[in-house]
Amino acid sequence: MANAVPYVDDLWSWILSLPRWQGFLLLVLATVLLAKAIQVGGDVLIRRVTRRIPTDVDDVIFETIHPPLYATVVLTGGYLAVLVLGMAPDVNAQVEALILSILAVMWALTLTRVGRKVSNELTENSHVNTQVVPIFQNVWSVIVVAVTIYLLLALWSIDPTPFLASAGIIGIVIGFAARDTIANFFGSIALYFDGTYKVGDYIVLETGERGRVEDISIRSTVIRTRDDMLVTVPNSVLNSARIINESTPDRERRVRIEIGVAYGSDTDEVEGTLLAVADEEALVIDRPKPRVRLRSFGDSALQYELLCWVNDPVLRGRATHKLNTGVYNALRAADIEIPFPQRVVTFSEGDRESPPTTDQFGEVDTE
Known part of the structure; x- marks a missing residue:
């Protein structure tokens, strides 16, 4: 060379x-x-x-x-x-x-x-x-533009020091004015590297709102709720909030159906009836297998729980409705009583109220 x-x-x-x-x-x-x-x-x-x-x-x-x-x-x-x-x-x-x-x-x-x-x-x-692509694209564009401006100033012998000082002051002002936007920007980066969720996942927020993630941008995340409404949440809020991602690690989710049956019911018959309802429901998957658990002895009933799984967290509401309907009809057909709380009040002889008495003038004595 x-x-x-x-x-x-x-x-x-x-x-x-x-x-x-x-x-x-x-x-x-x-x-x-x-x-x-x-x-x-x-x-x-x-x-x-x-x-x-x-x-x-x-x-x-x-x-x-x-x-x-x-x-x-x-x-x-x-x-x-x-x-x-x-x-x-x-x-x-x-x-x-x-x-x-x-x-x-x-x-x-x-x-x-x-x-x-x-x-x-x-x-x-x-x-x-796809959520990280716009972030790095904008960062790349900002870097290219900044370097180009610096080179143009240097080529025409313009001292960039005053501009850098002014840019520093302007940057501080913009930082205070756009702190929410900056927080959302870094929040989106943190959400990406943490792998908290992605587009298509079904998540539950701290506020109780639940839905499918429709879009993730630099500023916010859009969630479609079960009421078919779009909720926009800033990424800075999601980055510091407790989020339940029901789509990871697997999309299968468990459905719990709580049932109370009367004391004296045949426990084997109750278990067989509940499992039969789960087996006949198309939304319930075969693996993991449905199971029935006797959870507690309640005041008025034996408290059972039917546990089964569905393919997607979105199906949990529909599956709960169908299983509740099927359990009610199956228990009625099997003549298994579904009790409701009852209270029996008894009085002793001494607790009965005495009839009002009258004084010598014929007036009722209320004392």
Whole structure:
């Protein structure tokens, strides 16, 4: 590599030794040919390289950076051609700053476009969790824009220190004004890395609201409740709240049906009747098997519990309704009494109320 530098210096010296118009045309022609070679050869190289990589992300990246790559070659060659013309140093410096500024803006737009296309590709093909894609896409865009602005200021000899100080003050003000938005942003990142939930999961909030996660954005999470209403909850709230995810680790959920039967009932018959109801219900799955438990001796009844499982937490309400209906009808058909609380009040002879008496004037004595 070190040996190649003298050859480049010699080539540049030879170009400068030519008449200015010849050196200018030579550099322009060489630049156009080199850009065309990069364009044609780059297409062949891209097809050959991307064919061996299974994902489509590399195709998107190479296809996006290919055009600005040979545009960079053209602009660089144009700048060298201007140097050959032998203009004043200050003019050369302005041309250099202008060309580098164009390159900085062009590559900033290219990198931003790359981030957007890669994000769309990852979202469509589900290579990663879709909730984190918009977050890193926005972070990537902010970084590219910030670096580009800094480079433009440096190219035009503008001291960025005052801008950085002002940006710091403005950042503090914005931080106080948009602290909820910032909290939601970092809350969404924490929820992603914690794996608390994802789109399609059925969750229960601390407030008692339950529903399916419809969307997760940078600011909030949208939940569709059982009443078919969309509830939007800020991510900062969810990040610090207790959340029950009923869709993990498995989607199967247990249904509990509590029943009270009268004392004196045949316990084997009660258990067989309840299991038969669970076996006939289509929403109840076979594994884990339904089971019946005698939980306690109540004041008026033997307290049983029918335990069975459904495929999805969303089905739990419907399954509870059908099982309750089936249990009631089955117990009536089997002549098994479902008692209700009763109270018997008895009075002794001494507790009976005496009839009112009258005094000597015939008036009722109420004392």
